[in-house]
Amino acid sequence: MYLINGQWQTTLPANDRAVQFGDGCFTTAAVRKGKVTFSEQHLHRLRLACEKLLLPFTEWSTLAGEMQQLAANEQLAVLKIIISRGAGGRGYSAANCNQPTRILNVSPFPIFYDDWRAQGISLALSPICLGVNPHLAGIKHLNRLEQVLIRTHLEQTPAQEALVLDSDGWLTECCAANLFWRKGNAVYTPSVDRAGVNGTMRQRIMACLNDAGWQIQEVRERVTTLADADELIICNALMPVVPVRQAESWHYRSRELYHFLAPLCE
Structure with missing residues (x-):
């Protein structure tokens, strides 16, 4: 299951610009003992990427809370956070895309490291x-x-x-x-x-x-x-x-x- 805009689900609209154009950014963090390792650095990376992509994401405190929510019960795991420009109409123009999509999920930690x-x-x-x-x-x-x-x-x-x-x-x-x-x-x-x-x-x-x-x-x-x-x-x-x-x-x-x-x- 994925936490998408605060809701547990496994589906994303077909017109989300992550699907249509790869229009967004992501980061992958380690979770250790219920905490996101270097969480501030990962949030800073996402901020810089959103600025570079002119992506109007503003829900940073909500995202930080969701990151900790997903990490809280994990001893060792991988947390991936995706920010998409969100659902939009046909074509490259982002003029009507004002509600970015945030996607979080936790997966097992790679044992081969x-x-x-x-x-x-x-x-x-x-x-x-x-x-x-x-x-x-x-x-x-x-x-x-x-x-x-x-x-x-x-x-x-x-x-x-x-x-x-x-x-x-x-x-x-x-x-x-x-x-x-x-x-x-x-x-x-x-x-x-x-x-x-x-x-x-x-x-x-x-x-x-x-x-x-x-x-x-x-x-x-x-x-x-x-x-x-x-x-x-x-x-x-x-x-x-x-x-x-x-x-x-x-x-x-x-x-x-x-x-x-x-x-x-x-």
């Missing part, structure tokens, strides 16, 4: 590239066909996650995670000002590294920059941090950065 953290994972270069669009870059909008195709190709490999480039060939992110790598005392992450998602855990990691005095840089690099990296990690709100043991033909043994970040990201 424990194994990923213990063993490390491998990354495979995806043949699917992300389109460059600076206006939509960074936000988690509902248009996820690129990620669907990336995941479909990834499932044909033995790797657990993908290395994803933008359409100009710049290293950008993974399928469902952000990427960091370390060279000595310097830590790098791809810029997401042209494509990709500025994840909540990515933001937290950058803040933690800055506060601790690490050299952290957002960069635009080719995938070959990973050849001489000392360490790779990936992150998202659920993992929250996972070490990488192999990316393409490159192998990594160090977990210095991972061990520093892991206790700060729960």
Whole structure:
């Protein structure tokens, strides 16, 4: 069941713009011991996305209450929150869409992340590239066909996650995670000002590294920059941090950065 505009149901109007155009945004949060982890950061992400999409959502206090309501009885779960522009008439115009739709649901927590953290994972270069669009870059909008195709190709490999480039060939992110790598005392992450998602855990990691005095840089690099990296990690709100043991033909043994970040990201 889904909590849709405060009502438990499983249906959405066929003319909702999430269905018609992918017109909306979402965030996915971890629930631990009855609380939404980093709830304020997730609400802030949704606010920024709504502003960028010119989506007139105003029921923030109601949404925050519903998030806590769904989390209250969960020890470990996944909470997904979707904001759609709502039901509207035919065509692209949003002129008559004044009642956004909010959708929340809870699902079981992925159990494989424990194994990923213990063993490390491998990354495979995806043949699917992300389109460059600076206006939509960074936000988690509902248009996820690129990620669907990336995941479909990834499932044909033995790797657990993908290395994803933008359409100009710049290293950008993974399928469902952000990427960091370390060279000595310097830590790098791809810029997401042209494509990709500025994840909540990515933001937290950058803040933690800055506060601790690490050299952290957002960069635009080719995938070959990973050849001489000392360490790779990936992150998202659920993992929250996972070490990488192999990316393409490159192998990594160090977990210095991972061990520093892991206790700060729960």
